[in-house]
Amino acid sequence: MSENTQKPKSRYLSGKEIRAIAKENNKVMRALEKKKHRKAAESEFLSQMKDEKNILEVEDLHSYFFTDQGVVKAVNGVSFEIPQGATVGVVGESGCGKSVTSMSIMRLLQGPYGQICSGSIRFKSNDFKRDEKGKPIPIWERDEQGIVYEPVLDKKGVQKLDRDGNPVRVPKQRRDAYGTKLFEMEEKVFDIAEMPIREMYRLRGRQIAMIFQEPMTSLNPVLTIGNQLDEVTFLHFPGSTKEDAKRRSIEMLNLVGIAMPERVYKSYPHELSGGMRQRVMISMALAGDPRLIIADEPTTALDVTIQAQILDLLRDLKSRINGSILLITHDLGIIAEMADYVVVMYAGRIIEKGTASEIFHHPMHPYTIGLQKSKPTMDTEKDSLFNIPGNVPNPIDMPDYCYFRERCAGCVSRCFGDYPPMIQVSPTHWVACHLYDKENTK
């Protein structure tokens, strides 16, 4: 094991120091909370994509936790993109900031301690076009004569009449393949990091959906699956009736391969197996018609066969909705099977990113190479697995040199200087390591 060249700093803080940290933290947290809960005109958080092919661009994101021991820089300057229709995998060992990155995109960091401190999260949204009163504009059914009208029926199915005895008729709204009413849409780029939290309802669950590791904790145990699924339609599709919502929910359950959707619709979460619950979670994520699905360890709680089925399902659905997936896992096998691009994180930073083929066939950062070596394979005859010796630096007190230095076997003299910059080694491949810094080969 390489020796720690840094003099260990005291982990114990005096009461005075803790109070000083808390005071400083309070000041920063209050300002960030105020920004989060402000009222803001849309123009304040409208943005532009750097590359029109992308659906999401994260740039220099800093998400911190303000604790009494100091500031935990859980995400410390992360930049990556998700192209439309692509799956981007995020790997890295436990605690490297994968979940905090995804929670930042959803703006779900637990305030006031967890905050996005700086950076941009640009998302190409497909939002409802609204009239001057802020209401979504319906798309009406049309024929050669113009807008098609339909009769209004009462609860018993009898045609309603006006005061003069004429049938009441209203414009007929167009519906999608699942029978849900359609509205005019428009593309806008939002900077999620700048959005007031109350505006996030436009994106969360509808345009960006999240699938968590443990479906049991994400489903409400006292409501039926149907109730919970219908709620998504009510929330995200204005003017939906109970029948519209039920029809959509059953269709969604069908889509994720649930055999008796009517029965599952009436079931409670505890009546279903783990794999079924994860399918329900995926159907719930799909019900909002998302452009981006964030799956944080979606199969970790499932056994291998169910895991394979869920991954197949995700792949199939992604191509059906032409959406993108941000797939977070520490299982390199899953990444190899699913991802088009891979982002490798270490201690809150990205240390390498590239296409899946670049990361798997030409890993460059010593940490990525170590990760590949530590992957169990059938054809190795060794009786113990390779491990990367050493620990991640203390997150409250990160050094100003390469965070991997204490664990790195390939250190060069330059590594005793500044933190390495991101070096581009191909149009799509980047690595943060001094070994590839051409001007500094010493």
Ligand SMILES: Nc1ncnc2c1ncn2[C@@H]1O[C@H](COP(=O)(O)OP(=O)(O)OP(=O)(O)O)[C@@H](O)[C@H]1O
């Ligand atoms: N509420 C919190 N308060 C303080 N620190 C936190 C909090 N939540 C997360 N952190 C810290 O943020 C860092 C990143 O955590 P995160 O949950 O993103 O890791 P992860 O990469 O998702 O790990 P895992 O693979 O175990 O899920 C860790 O150092 C963690 O200790």
Ligand code: SF4
């Ligand atoms: S910069 Fe130096 S210490 Fe860091 S990973 Fe590269 S070789 Fe190792």
Ligand SMILES: [Mg+2]
């Ligand atoms: Mg996590």
